[in-house]
Amino acid sequence: MSPRAFVLGIESSCDETGCAVVADGRDVISNVVAGQIDLHARYGGVVPEIASRAHLEAINTAIDTALGQAGAAPGDIAAVAVGNSPGLIGSLLVGLMAAKTLAWVWNVPLVGVNHVYAHAYSPALNDEPVEYPACALICSGGHTSLYRCGGPTELELLGATIDDAAGEAFDKVAKILNLGFPGGPAIDEAARGGDPKAVSFPRSLLRGQSLDFSFSGLKTAVLYHVNGVPGRRPRPRRSPPASSAAGRGIESFSPQEIADVAASFQAAVVDTLIIKLRRAAKAVGAHTLVLGGGVAANSALRRAAAELADRLRCRLRLPALEFCADNAAMIAGLGYYYLRAGQTAALDLEAVATVRR
Ligand code: KG4
Ligand code: ZN
Numbered sequence: 117m118s119p120r121a122f123v124l125g126i127e128s129s130c131d132e133t134g135c136a137v138v139a140d141g142r143d144v145i146s147n148v149v150a151g152q153i154d155l156h157a158r159y160g161g162v163v164p165e166i167a168s169r170a171h172l173e174a175i176n177t178a179i180d181t182a183l184g185q186a187g188a189a190p191g192d193i194a195a196v197a198v199g200n201s202p203g204l205i206g207s208l209l210v211g212l213m214a215a216k217t218l219a220w221v222w223n224v225p226l227v228g229v230n231h232v233y234a235h236a237y238s239p240a241l242n243d244e245p246v247e248y249p250a251c252a253l254i255c256s257g258g259h260t261s262l263y264r265c266g267g268p269t270e271l272e273l274l275g276a277t278i279d280d281a282a283g284e285a286f287d288k289v290a291k292i293l294n295l296g297f298p299g300g301p302a303i304d305e306a307a308r309g310g311d312p313k314a315v316s317f318p319r320s321l322l323r324g325q326s327l328d329f330s331f332s333g334l335k336t337a338v339l340y341h342v343n344g345v346p347g348r349r350p351r352p353r354r355s356p357p358a359s360s361a362a363g364r365g366i367e368s369f370s371p372q373e374i375a376d377v378a379a380s381f382q383a384a385v386v387d388t389l390i391i392k393l394r395r396a397a398k399a400v401g402a403h404t405l406v407l408g409g410g411v412a413a414n415s416a417l418r419r420a421a422a423e424l425a426d427r428l429r430c431r432l433r434l435p436a437l438e439f440c441a442d443n444a445a446m447i448a449g450l451g452y453y454y455l456r457a458g459q460t461a462a463l464d465l466e467a468v469a470t471v472r473r
Contacts, residue, residue: 124197128210141240175214195227195455198228201467226462235412238449246406249404250264250402251406256411260411261275265406285335286385289378292343294366315380315381317337329388344365403429
């Protein structure tokens, strides 16, 4: 039996410094994630300069810890895989430089991995391989895209957001609702006690067969619901219902009203994502649905995706919660397939901030 191939993965595209060791593309031996939420929370979003500096401080420890937890020596590593696109350029460069250095010093191949493709691969970690062709919906803080997947490395872009990403909308709406950062988990939690039909928020770009997304109008609708439309006075309170604080600023909202707005906003995002996923799955004849990215941790989205898969008689592959947000295990896992196909990179591999494909 041939020895198992250990790939060391490195992830630094946004605000998580990740390093992982994965065997044969699927067995996660170690998975270290050093987050930076505390550094960015006071700004209500990721500050690129702060993120790259924090990566620099965390990366060596993350690598040592991942190797240590795996009980792996450098001689055990078959290749170093790194997420080199897309992402914040300063952040990507930190992981890329570390990966190049290790590949050079250890004399092993370097593999460049697209971060979004890695999210689409994440359901296979510590689990069965994904059955292809699949239709993948990747939604995170930086991306909202639909892909036809013919295999782990064969992705064809079907549609993407034309403005905000779904996770970005969660983060911005959480800020409007004073729920803190990151907004996704906070809204998910608040929405549990709310009525998703309380406020009728728009579902954008549903006409025709478009597979693109737009969330900026929804974000503005929440802002106007909370603060009122600029230049228009809030409607006088009527009783009943005396409780409507709409248009009067977040301080006027009761905890129940905030929960209702959170649930209604979340329902609008989930409806939009699911309608487009259904359209895309039908268009490409996929029998497997895949979710990936930080927003794939959302409880309402996971439930709605399970219902959709039932209706379409498709398999559904959800990443384990620990592999939804950014992590290096997905980079190492997918990197193994490039290694196997001989698709390795030279040491002049570049970091690419924006990729649309
Ligand atoms: O994949 P990820 O860690 O980073 C990017 O590649 O962008 O995704 C982070 C995003 C954030 O916007 C965060 O608010 C969102 O994922 N998120 C969620 C949930 N958990 C994280 N959004 C909705 N519901 C959640 N439970
Ligand atoms: Zn991501």
